[in-house]
Amino acid sequence: MERLEYKAELEWDGNVGSEARVREFAFFIDTNTDGNNRGPNPTEMLLSAIGGCLMVNWGRLIKKMRLDVKALNVEVRGWRGLEEPQLKEITYKITITTGEDEKKILRVKELAEKYGTVFNTVGAEKIKGEVEIVRP
Known part of the structure; x- marks a missing residue:
């Protein structure tokens, strides 16, 4: 293998x-x-790794699909209780400035999650994402 x-x-x-x-x-x-x-502490590094994983894949897909994107940002957040040493919730928000069709952008989100090494190692069921499309 x-x-x-x-x-x-x-x-x-x-x-x-x-x-x-x-x-x-x-x-x-x-x-x-x-x-x-x-x-950064290890938890912040993990959140950065998730965001970096998504950003690499979004960048690759934007180039491959030849999309016209003016700006792309991702914010990743995680929450845990004080007693239990585990992130119980991880969310991310992609903000993209583009005139492209919403269906194409949501397809990028789907594929970026599907092929994200860090994203899938942490567990897609544990990470919830949303996309905000800003029109130029």
């Missing part, structure tokens, strides 16, 4: 954070509560 492999290496900072290395990129993962606030 062919497969794609991904790798991240992390080095502890001596407190609660770490420096992560992925390919030629380095970034900090930390907290603003009991850490040094040198980077």
Whole structure:
């Protein structure tokens, strides 16, 4: 079976954070509560990964379908209770500025979710999304 492999290496900072290395990129993962606030916390990184996954797929599909898009933004949010260490709800909102037909845009949403590696690893049933179309 062919497969794609991904790798991240992390080095502890001596407190609660770490420096992560992925390919030629380095970034900090930390907290603003009991850490040094040198980077996003792991939950924020997860939400960013979901948003990044969606954005990569939206970008690929926009190019493939030759859609005329002026702007594209995604906001991802997650909620958990104070007692249970698990995001119970994850939502995202795509805001797209385009004159394209709504059916085409909703097809992009469908395909971006269907083929999103991070999106599907977290679980499509756990993530709810909406699209706002802004007409130029």
